[in-house]
Amino acid sequence: MTSQLLAQTVPSDLMEPPPIRVAILDMYRNEPNQGMRGIRTLLYLESLQAEVPVRWHIFDVRHKNELPDLSYHIYISSGGPGSPLAGDGPWEDPYFHLIDRIWEHNQKSEQKKFVFFICHSFQLICRHWKVGLVSRRKSPAFGVFPVHKTEEGRSELLFDELDDPFYATDSREFQVTQPDWPLIRSRGFRVLALEKERPHVPLERALMAIRFSDEFFGTQFHPEADPQGMIRYFTKPEKRAAIIRDYGEEKYYRMIDMLDDPDKIVKTQRTILPTFLRLAFDNVMQTADCA
Numbered sequence: 001m002t003s004q005l006l007a008q009t010v011p012s013d014l015m016e017p018p019p020i021r022v023a024i025l026d027m028y029r030n031e032p033n034q035g036m037r038g039i040r041t042l043l044y045l046e047s048l049q050a051e052v053p054v055r056w057h058i059f060d061v062r063h064k065n066e067l068p069d070l071s072y073h074i075y076i077s078s079g080g081p082g083s084p085l086a087g088d089g090p091w092e093d094p095y096f097h098l099i100d101r102i103w104e105h106n107q108k109s110e111q112k113k114f115v116f117f118i119c120h121s122f123q124l125i126c127r128h129w130k131v132g133l134v135s136r137r138k139s140p141a142f143g144v145f146p147v148h149k150t151e152e153g154r155s156e157l158l159f160d161e162l163d164d165p166f167y168a169t170d171s172r173e174f175q176v177t178q179p180d181w182p183l184i185r186s187r188g189f190r191v192l193a194l195e196k197e198r199p200h201v202p203l204e205r206a207l208m209a210i211r212f213s214d215e216f217f218g219t220q221f222h223p224e225a226d227p228q229g230m231i232r233y234f235t236k237p238e239k240r241a242a243i244i245r246d247y248g249e250e251k252y253y254r255m256i257d258m259l260d261d262p263d264k265i266v267k268t269q270r271t272i273l274p275t276f277l278r279l280a281f282d283n284v285m286q287t288a289d290c291a
Contacts (some may be wrong), residue, residue: 019053020284023068025095027080027120030063034233035079035118038224042269043076046277052285065091067098070105072113073284074277079119079222084127084134084174096128106215111287114280116273117218119172122210125218126176131189132207133178141170142247144258144265146196147208147221153192156211157279161271165196167264168208169225175206176220188213195220215280223272227259234259 022043026036036058047054059066062080082088102113117125127134146165153159159166179191193209209219233239234256243252258264 017052019055020281021072022056022074023072024056024058025075025077026058026060027062027078029080031081034229035222035224037229038226039076039078041226042224042273046274050281061091061095062089067094070101073288074280075115077117077121084120084123112215112283114215116276119220119222122218122220123174123176130180130183132176132180134174134176137173137175140173143251143255145170147193149193150191152190156192158272158275166268168221168268169265170221177204177206179207217276223268225265225269227266231259
């Protein structure tokens with residue numbers, strides 16, 4: 001009765017429309033990271049430009065076995081530490097079941113749901129859908145590296161404002177290689193980017209970005225990486241010492257220089273995930289109950 005009375009007394013143009021609901025799937029296993037802060041920052045900045053309220057909830061997938069239901073419009077699945085290979089924990093089957101249910105929903109409904117996979121999550125979904133071989137790298141990739149667009153990547157809307165190659169933050173011990181091209185073509189997936197060219201290294205280049213559908217997108221790098229936050233983090237004495245010990249002083253200072261370059265990961269951070277969110281917001285407002 002109270003809610004009905006409120007609806008009758010508050011002018012309809014003053015009532016807040018239903019919000020866009022975003023689920024952030026935290027895959028960091030309760031370990032310190034920069035990724036979650038980067039995701040929240042970009043989501044907050046884009047929400048300020050949205051025509052309707054944006055509300056998000058964080059689900060601690062690998063540490064607390066938390067997962068959202070299907071009531072959300074957008075899902076962002078983060079990067080994370082450790083192995084993307086089978087057997088990481090009891091959260092795996094429910095996680096894949098959720099992703100498959102979202103995919104199936106999109107095949108049947110005009111009200112689409114959007115999913116973005118980052119690094120660890122990208123490797124997980126490539127393993128789940130058998131896109132390619134997920135394996136441990138011969139040596140970890142850590143730093144800022146060029147990412148090369150494929151022919152299909154050159155027409156990708158999320159890459160429109162980026163150079164070829166563009167630069168991205170990479171931090172991984174695993175990789176996706178040996179793509180199953182017949183499966184990729186049959187499912188309509190589009191491989192958009194490959195890791196840097198290494199003519200002196202006889203190793204296959206890893207897949208760095210895939211558009212799985214109009215609503216599903218994934219990168220093996222970190223598009224959410226915040227350059228200034230990373231500089232603050234990596235210049236802490238203990239972190240600086242650890243990086244120099246593991247990767248060398250030259251690589252450390254080269255990475256710091258690239259983090260501060262407006263044409264490198266600053267541009268990537270301001271382009272890929274923000275564009276994904278803007279397009280998703282527009283679609284949700286046009287088709288869902290928050291319109």
